[in-house]
Amino acid sequence: MKRPGKAITIKDIAQEAGVSISTVSNVLNGNSAEMREDTLVRVQQIIAKHQYRPNRIARSMITRRTATIGLVLAEIETPLFLQSLNVIERSARLAGFNLLVSHARDAKDEVQSVDLFLEKQVEGVIFLSTSERKDDSHLERLREACVPTILVNRFGRSAHHDQVNWDNRSGVYNAVEYLRSLGHQEIALLTGPKKRLSTQQRLEGYKQALTAHNLPFRKEYLQNGDYTEDPDNWRTSTRILLSLPRPPTAIIASDDIVAAVVIETVRETGRYVPRDISVIGIDDQAFLSFLSLSTIQLPIVEAGRIAVDMLLRRIAEPDIPYRQITLDCPLIKRRTSGPPPETQP
Amino acid sequence: MKRPGKAITIKDIAQEAGVSISTVSNVLNGNSAEMREDTLVRVQQIIAKHQYRPNRIARSMITRRTATIGLVLAEIETPLFLQSLNVIERSARLAGFNLLVSHARDAKDEVQSVDLFLEKQVEGVIFLSTSERKDDSHLERLREACVPTILVNRFGRSAHHDQVNWDNRSGVYNAVEYLRSLGHQEIALLTGPKKRLSTQQRLEGYKQALTAHNLPFRKEYLQNGDYTEDPDNWRTSTRILLSLPRPPTAIIASDDIVAAVVIETVRETGRYVPRDISVIGIDDQAFLSFLSLSTIQLPIVEAGRIAVDMLLRRIAEPDIPYRQITLDCPLIKRRTSGPPPETQP
């Protein structure tokens, strides 16, 4: 491997071009409006000849700008979140920013990430989290250091942060309403991990929609669909639902993968989707598109885009008021939902 | 938003502690072995009191170490690759490195990423790519700048890079051999995107295995399974295979998602998997675990881990010889493969 010979600096360029360091700096930074054509060209040629690239670290020391933003992925494993990374990186780069990524498995990781980002002088931080309740005390440190911070899907309790969330409650509410409009009266819900706020919000939306449409709440229609656990649990839950004296004609699963298992299990009992039973997922994972799953879309990718925009905006104007944005979860109607069997000819 | 008040520096700490800057620096860097206990404690207290964190940018200027490595995701979209990001970030952080991530959609993006990484003085770069042939000329620039570089799944032609690849050829070879050992004689292969090297390698493994086991090569057993295209194409391919005068008893799909569609299509024709037909995927995507798919595992996550190790090693010892590592693609036998119908009682 080639040894790190003396790296070429702005000084070398200046010397070779027979101009001062300042002049080269001006060329580099486009302050060449009032510069003599020949000097400009000469300097540019020498820069090109040596493939000289300024040391941004040195630049950062003075400008106090690092053109870097930090992204903390907190307890994130699902492909959907990772996809939004693509979008975030892209938007950031378009605006001239690089992305420092850190994957925080737990609270300790998160604190460590924040420290590192702080030391590396990031200009802003985006947190992309699951909706589990988290200790937010280290966010205070970011505030003290005046580092703009955007919280995505964290449902932070403080109004002192820019936030992007999505409306899990109305997502499920709308799904129930849609199923009701198709004629369903027996609608079951598989519930996700208990600790997540999203689970509670969805349950709330479910109950509210039942009430609004004069449908009774039956607790046996609520079954475990914890997507962080084993698929066998979801199978069991589905079988329990199907063997009920009054089995549901529609099942809202806790996510798309759970929905896939539900569909599979339903088929194993000789029933057809959506003829005998409708299934609706949550997520809208692209890689499952072959299922043509009706699903409640989580606007995670859009949230990422918005988060970057908000962050860039705040970096530019630190004093605008904080914003809390809540996105809708649109219902995507595909081929796993339809009218219940009774109403069919 | 709080205005960026004067940030606290090493100078402030030194002043308040009544010691010199150097002393604080020594405390910070653990060179406190020969330091008087009381000074050490006093300085540490003041550091803690102000929650002072040294500016790594300034440190980097002198030490020429940024504790940052760059990760270029080239044309990567699949969840599997993104998962390896987790591992890479984790290993890197454990070794004290941060990850600067860039998603390169095309060659232009890649060049731009390299430039940025170079300017930001990363200490090493990992390329995580699809196996499509790429222009590698910009990699030369990294070499000139003495930035250690690891190529993952790039099958670079130069022996002047550390590389991690996996053996697509033997992966498919072993799958065919396994199916043959179960009694299958009619084995079809769905082929991926033509431009990818992996597609060619898999085809090669397929042909070699047929030859080795005295099975005839039938070109009608080769159908389009381009996973970058529409699932309908895979459905069509599957139907073509099933309607052949001598339909295959086993299908090796181009990836796990394609396999899922194949299974679905097979079932639609009233056949059962694996009773009537065996299906084997490629990837071993975690989120499809509910399918219990027999599959050729791509060791992408492990490749990521190894890539980081190689990189850290080379950063530490720049002069060791370049290594090209090729990982096996283990065959994971689950529930979608079994003996062909003829041999069953």
Place this chain on the structure above:
DNA sequence: TTGAAAGCGTTACCAG
């Protein structure tokens, strides 16, 4: 055991 001073590579600010 501690401190003073010389950089690291760049930008910013004035003078000329």
Place this chain on the structure above:
DNA sequence: CTGGTAACGCTTTCAA
């Protein structure tokens, strides 16, 4: 229009 020169915050000799 161009060139000196003082920062930026830290590490690293080397001297005391």
